[in-house]
Amino acid sequence: MSNSVAPTPGAAVSQDRQWDRLMQMAEIGAIPGEGVNRACLTPLDREARRLLIGWAQAIGLSVSVDPIGNLFLRHEGSDPEAAPVLTGSHMDTQPNGGRFDGIWGVIAGLEAVQAIRESGTPIQRPIEIVAWTNEEGGRFAPGCMGSMAWSGDKPANTWDAVTDPQGVTFKQALLEHQQAEADLPRRTLGPAAGGPKPAFYLEAHIEQGPRLEAEEMDIGVVTGIQGSRWFVVELRGETAHAGTAPLGLRKDAVQDMIRAITALNALMTDPQDVLRFTVGRIEVSPNTSNSVADLVRFTIDFRHPDKDVLLMNGDAVENTVRGAVKHCEVTVTERFHALPVEFDAVVQNAVEDAATAQGLKTLRLPSGAFHDAQFMVPICPTGMLFVPCRKGISHNPAEYSSPEQLAAGARVLAAALAELANR
Ligand SMILES: [Zn+2]
Incomplete structure (x- = not known):
């Protein structure tokens, strides 16, 4: 093996590259105090998606969008027929949101996949990075529309008549969005349309609570999500x-x-x-x-x-x-x-083992906030990993995780995804 090739996906994660991408994303919809206001299905949302797509295409990932606007970036494994491992989160923010909630899970997925590619780690299953439509529910309520529709929890036309504060319906906004992305390859609405189910789903996210920081832990192994x-x-x-x-x-x-x-x-x-x-x-x-x-x-x-x-x-x-x-x-x-959900033991263990192998301290904890992962639980073995965030603050410009904390999260994500993609 040559010295220029990193031996493990975790070691190939670049802290600077990930941080730089997050900061570039934070400029799209920037508000005073280092916050972000980037509502779903807006020109800002599309600008952020184009930036992401550019990075993904530059490393050879294939891009597609489904009928409700969920965006997928695919890395092939050695068996293109195998059910993929799905990872990702959302790119929209609350109106007075921060730079990390949601978007980090998408950027971390890209960083992990790029590290897997650059380290030459052989994997059997494809890995797909997903950016779910409207997780926050800030413009159109409720949130998690993309993951609810994709998983078949609700029909995709459920929210057609929901309006934003300007009176624009979700249906209109989605149509405009699809027209602006007409050049992107389309795919079906996943399991909801009878499509194949992923083998695993693993979402990375900032904790949005104070426990990891207070207990000086590096990685949260999420056990489930409380019901709302x-x-x-x-x-x-x-x-x-x-x-x-x-x-x-x-x-x-x-x-x-x-x-x-x-x-x-x-x-x-x-x-x-x-x-x-x-x-x-x-x-x-x-x-x-x-x-x-x-x-x-x-x-x-x-x-x-x-x-x-x-x-x-x-x-x-x-x-x-x-x-x-x-x-x-x-x-x-x-x-x-x-309803409350419990995450799969295999996915929890993959996260815990990856973190422990890298000398990181882990804490098993439930999620107080809801996430797209909630709707993947009926579809496939599902889990999440958390990184600490300062004082547990989120949905606010003061939201902050350090470059080091986020890099540790991406290293664990990379190793866990590689493990799951060979299961
Ligand atoms: Zn989020």
């Missing part, structure tokens, strides 16, 4: 003059909202502090200081790793609200429902 249920509660009362209407005659939507949230807090009490319950958005109408509110709409984001708790408490939300309010009409709508 999102609701919108609408309370309809009656508006009145704040100075004249007697309290006893009012149908005050804000007062009923307080009763409802107080009752929900009691429902969601968890001495172990495992349960996550958030009311993060409240709309009040008419929203003036001297009028009684006739309408309140508030969101509930409820998460738990235990399916039974998720179902029991989630199913109790509507009756809890109804039992608490005094005067208002109540409507409760469920907007998102994802």
